[in-house]
Amino acid sequence: MDANRLPLFCDTDLAERIERAETQLVTKGSEAAHRRKGEGAGFLTPLSGGVASFAEDHSPLNKVAGLGFGGVPDAAALDEIERAYADRGAPVLVELAHLADPAIGELLTGRGYRLTSYENVLGLPLTGEQRRVEPEGIEVRLSDDAEFERWLEVVVDGFAHPDTQGVPAHEEFPYDVVAAAVRDLVGAAGMRRYSAVREGAVVGGASFRTAEGVAQLTGAATAPAHRRRGVQTALLTARLADAAAAGCDIAVITTQPGSKSQENAQRQGFHFLYTRAVLVKQM
Template sequence: MLLSPDAAARVERVDEDYLRVRVGALSRLPGNPYGAEVRVVGGGCGFLVEAVPNPLFNHVVNLDAGALAELPELAAWYARHGKPLRVDVTPAQSDRQLLAALVAQGLSQTGFYAGLYAELAPADCPELDPASGCTASIDRPESTRTGSAIDVAPVDPEEFAEVYVAGFGFPERHRAAMAESMRVLADHPSVDFFRARVGRATAGVGLLFRADTVGYLATAATLPQYRRRGVQSALVRYRMLAARQAGCDLVVGHTTFGGASHRAMERSGLRVAYTKALWGTAT
């Protein structure tokens, strides 16, 4: 599949769609205990969760030229909540006007993030009932390499949240908010939770978010003692199959460039659509 401008836009837009759902659900909790807010900014969005320092929840995406005048107010909005302004910029968005406005706001490039994609053609995805557990076509490569099968299947949101916070190793003071940010998705019709087991023990978890015909590998985590055993690759492949069964024609992932998740996605057939630049204040 050759990357088209339309496909590149879908790769980025699904991340915004997912955060709209996740941060929006947090904001609707009684009393909004975590200070969550979604702010429309031109053709994009600003996300803020006051109780969590994680930049995943505190940044601006899909900022367009028509919204550049809002940058000072955006910076003030984040500052009122003790957060720095961070703006994600894809190659398609990086015109000179936008970059000059970010520099004028006192921002500089602080890092990169990768967007990956794969077309889900019928030949890529054998028949699978996502409720039935992992098929041999998924777990055989991992079994061959590790000596033990990796079983992937749907999981209860409570177990997912527990493994998620442990796998990422969030600080204790932020664990409740991060776990709740998963629980609030429990009844959403476009969210599916999966777990991977090695033997009888849950080793990792992965979430699939569906937006129209795009399946998003939204987040995944592996417990430290099970890393480097193929858990993430098994979760990626299973979610790809589940997305195809749900009618998706594209699967997308976002992750740190060159990291373990990036490698797991590429081993499963995804390839880089772009690396986007992260603009913020130096810390």
């Protein structure tokens, strides 16, 4: 990383583009869950530029995403969404970018939403050819269907054991529900999967998808016995190279504040863009 390079500036236009990509991702994953579970299993409701999603019980896709760049929602729309979550015995969880319209935060807190956590969005401009880093003994390759179950096992296990450094994650999810959500996203969201191979075995997995020139880096994990060997760096640089080749102008990653994932991303040149506040209303 060039120490003299200015930090990437994130204006509201860039934040809105990233949040649209996030809305699309949540929508596609939730739609896939509804097809899997059957009619009436959940709901997707557009809301002021974002979406209110309920995929299935206890899913990480049960949230309001992308809110804040399409106007302030009215009381009737929020009433409807809150009833829909209450009917399924679930809280309403809103991820609200700090660059969104401030009136939305005021509106939600006035309705009883409470701030419970944060997550950070980091970005890296993709200019020119991106250099791949492949530590000795590690091969990164596109993951084929034959090894999908092992890839899924590694990624979901990483999700189940998040960073202990930094601010703790605000929620935990059942292993089988996370596995189902990852399957849905891979199948419906156009994700490109990567495996990291060491000593002939799949020891790491990652993915990314593209939308509106944004490369969303998702689902990276390394099996515990193979950590601290450069697997994550190899997976990251392979995805960045392919994202640039696909015409993306920015790569984004979401991390817990102060986490090892954030530290690693910033070491690779990622810049802090904005924070999402996690606001919850118990129904």
